[in-house]
Amino acid sequence: MVEYRIDRRSGVATYLQIVQQTRQALRLGLLEPGDKLPTAREVVEATAINPNTVLKAYRELEREGLVEARRGLGTFVRKSLGSAPADSPLRGELAEWTARARAAGLEKDDVAALFGAVLEEQFAPVETHTTSTQGDPV
Numbered sequence: 043m044v045e046y047r048i049d050r051r052s053g054v055a056t057y058l059q060i061v062q063q064t065r066q067a068l069r070l071g072l073l074e075p076g077d078k079l080p081t082a083r084e085v086v087e088a089t090a091i092n093p094n095t096v097l098k099a100y101r102e103l104e105r106e107g108l109v110e111a112r113r114g115l116g117t118f119v120r121k122s123l124g125s126a127p128a129d130s131p132l133r134g135e136l137a138e139w140t141a142r143a144r145a146a147g148l149e150k151d152d153v154a155a156l157f158g159a160v161l162e163e164q165f166a167p168v169e170t171h172t173t174s175t176q177g178d179p180v
Contacts, residue, residue, distance in 0.1 A: 043080055046071055048089045058092050060099035068108065069124035079109060079117040 044067045046060050054164070067073040080088075083094040100117050103109045111117050143153045 043078070046080075046085055046089055048091060048148045057099040057102065059083070060096065061102050064103055064108070065123060066098070067121065068122050071118050071125075072120065073122070075119050075121055077119045079119070081116055132139075 046063050048056055048059055050056075052059070064073065064079070073079075079100065082093045082100070085091070085096045086093050091106070100109065100111065103126060104111060108120060108123070109117050110120050140153060143156070148156070
């Protein structure tokens with residue numbers, strides 16, 4: 043089961059933090075189709091947030107087709123995202139890289155910015171050029 047961690051200083055709306063953390067758990071395979079999300083009451087007790095905030099997050103996840111509410115039973119995962127299991131060898135490599143970045147004096151936001159920039163470069167659309175019959179670019 044997922045345990046939500048709310049960062050009140052992040053500037054991100056609380057319900058969005060729940061949505062993002064649920065998506066991340068789905069991507070990492072920590073939540074799978076059929077799994078039950080914590081009840082709103084359980085989330086409220088663990089995080090001291092308003093129950094309506096939890097319900098708003100769950101409605102957003104339901105709108106996205108990721109979960110479904112079953113009256114009287116709870117909220118259940120409908121589909122997963124991605125294929126990066128939490129125990130992937132890449133996670134270990136990334137943890138080592140992150141430890142080196144931290145040892146080099148980078149702050150969390152610095153690491154996130156650096157990783158985000160590299161991620162954008164690596165996943166940028168590849169430009170294709172068409173050529174004329176004479177080999178000159180069109």
